[in-house]
Amino acid sequence: MQTTNLTALGRDTRVNRFILTLLTIGFAALLAGLGAALWTQQRNTDSERWVAHTLEVQARIGAFASKAERMETARRGRLLSDDPAFNGLFDEALASALADLDMVQSKTADNPEQAANIRRMRQLLSDYVKAERTERSRGRSAQAALRSDFFHDPVVVHIREIRQVADAMADEERTLLRQRESLQGQSLRTFNMVLVAIALLILTVASATILLVRRTLRDLRASRLELSALNTDLERLVDSRTTELQRANAEIQRFAYIVSHDLRSPLVNVMGFTAELEAATDVIARSLHDPAQAGAAVPSPADVLRAVEEDLPEAIGFIRSSTQKMDRLINAILRLSREGRRTLAPETLDLTALVRSIADTMQHRLTETGTTLTIAALPTLTSDRTALEQILSNLMENALKYLQPGRAGEIHISGKAMRGRAIIEVTDNGRGIDPRDHERIFDLFRRSGVQDQPGEGIGLAHVRALAYRLGGVIEVVSELGKGATFRVNLPIEWKGAEANG
Numbered sequence: 176m177q178t179t180n181l182t183a184l185g186r187d188t189r190v191n192r193f194i195l196t197l198l199t200i201g202f203a204a205l206l207a208g209l210g211a212a213l214w215t216q217q218r219n220t221d222s223e224r225w226v227a228h229t230l231e232v233q234a235r236i237g238a239f240a241s242k243a244e245r246m247e248t249a250r251r252g253r254l255l256s257d258d259p260a261f262n263g264l265f266d267e268a269l270a271s272a273l274a275d276l277d278m279v280q281s282k283t284a285d286n287p288e289q290a291a292n293i294r295r296m297r298q299l300l301s302d303y304v305k306a307e308r309t310e311r312s313r314g315r316s317a318q319a320a321l322r323s324d325f326f327h328d329p330v331v332v333h334i335r336e337i338r339q340v341a342d343a344m345a346d347e348e349r350t351l352l353r354q355r356e357s358l359q360g361q362s363l364r365t366f367n368m369v370l371v372a373i374a375l376l377i378l379t380v381a382s383a384t385i386l387l388v389r390r391t392l393r394d395l396r397a398s399r400l401e402l403s404a405l406n407t408d409l410e411r412l413v414d415s416r417t418t419e420l421q422r423a424n425a426e427i428q429r430f431a432y433i434v435s436h437d438l439r440s441p442l443v444n445v446m447g448f449t450a451e452l453e454a455a456t457d458v459i460a461r462s463l464h465d466p467a468q469a470g471a472a473v474p475s476p477a478d479v480l481r482a483v484e485e486d487l488p489e490a491i492g493f494i495r496s497s498t499q500k501m502d503r504l505i506n507a508i509l510r511l512s513r514e515g516r517r518t519l520a521p522e523t524l525d526l527t528a529l530v531r532s533i534a535d536t537m538q539h540r541l542t543e544t545g546t547t548l549t550i551a552a553l554p555t556l557t558s559d560r561t562a563l564e565q566i567l568s569n570l571m572e573n574a575l576k577y578l579q580p581g582r583a584g585e586i587h588i589s590g591k592a593m594r595g596r597a598i599i600e601v602t603d604n605g606r607g608i609d610p611r612d613h614e615r616i617f618d619l620f621r622r623s624g625v626q627d628q629p630g631e632g633i634g635l636a637h638v639r640a641l642a643y644r645l646g647g648v649i650e651v652v653s654e655l656g657k658g659a660t661f662r663v664n665l666p667i668e669w670k671g672a673e674a675n676g
């Protein structure tokens with residue numbers, strides 16, 4: 176689990192780094208797009224300003240050309256009507272034309288072509304005004320002669336040249352206008368493209384952000400669920416371990432009580448018969464002493480004989496029996512201790528074959544007692560072979576040992592796999608077990624019913640200890656006279672105490 180958590184942590188770190196990189200790139204691109212939009216907008220504004228500038232120059236050139244035509248109209252009106260009022264109109268149009276030309280010059284100072292046109296225009300205008308002034312200064316007879324030959328007016332040449340230069344200036348501005356309008360259109364298209372790109376970029380970043388946020392939220396929810404599941408599993412594991420510790424503590428207390436009680440009993444017997452032995456030896460000792468010196472009554476020969484032939488052998492026999500019992504109890508405890516320290520090695524086991532091999536070792540006794548043994552199909556599991564053999568052989572031997580007199584013995588072994596567990600049942604039709612002793616029979620040195628069979632009462636205690644070590648439990652269902660069913664519940668895949676713990 177630790178490796179899985181480290182892998183998940185590394186994956187989450189890489190995902191978070193990837194998300195941060197994407198967001199950084201997205202917002203950097205967004206800032207770049209905004210900068211491009213501002214630059215494009217500024218460029219578009221400049222284009223609009225230059226277009227407006229060109230239109231204004233065009234308007235001033237048009238106004239100048241119109242004023243030049245008014246000047247010519249005023250001059251011809253004076254020639255035709257000989258009215259001096261036209262001189263004022265001419266001078267007024269001239270002043271206005273010069274103002275327009277000054278404005279055009281100020282706005283086209285950066286255009287060499289227009290600057291040359293303006294210099295040419297000023298020269299032509301100066302020549303035109305001089306010719307008009309000369310014409311105006313002549314007398315009425317000169318003007319009358321000019322009217323008689325009106326179509327050969329020499330001043331008209333100047334106004335025609337002024338018109339040509341004005342047209343050239345207007346053409347130059349129209350060319351600039353087309354260029355600037357083209358640039359303006361291009362700037363506008365670029366601006367629109369930038370806006371579309373920014374919109375797409377915003378949409379992409381927003382979509383990616385939403386997706387990543389949703390994924391992060393989903394991962395957070397999954398993490399919360401996983402954490403909740405882990406907490407639940409941890410609480411369940413703690414409860415299980417607490418139950419196991421409580422059970423182990425109860426086993427230790429019960430074991431200590433049973434051992435102390437069962438060892439104390441033969442010790443009491445030894446102490447009691449030691450006192451009797453002491454009394455018998457006292458009788459013998461007094462019979463051997465001189466009565467005059469002993470100062471006490473001398474036992475009769477019959478008392479001495481009884482002490483030698485009865486009391487001493489009886490006391491020695493009981494002491495020997497008690498010490499032998501103590502020796503058997505101590506040896507049983509040592510055997511259980513050695514079995515508890517044995518290292519268990521899980522391996523794949525065919526339970527059916529294992530039970531059949533155990534049955535083969537019991538075949539002689541089965542035939543002797545006329546007992547029928549049936550073995551159903553059993554599941555395959557991973558466990559310790561030796562421990563499982565000891566469990567099953569002990570249960571099968573007990574079923575064969577405690578048959579009901581007068582009834583043909585029947586023993587049935589069955590099993591099934593369910594939810595990762597193997598349920599193994601050993602059923603017999605023997606004498607049965609009092610329900611009040613269902614828990615007691617699994618205690619050390621405890622037996623149930625008539626004690627007419629050899630044994631120390633450690634078999635079922637050993638079976639339960641082994642079942643616990645294999646990650647399982649054992650229980651019994653029985654009634655007196657109706658046989659018994661011992662049910663062993665073990666994990667299908669037992670990996671060993673450390674892996675399963």
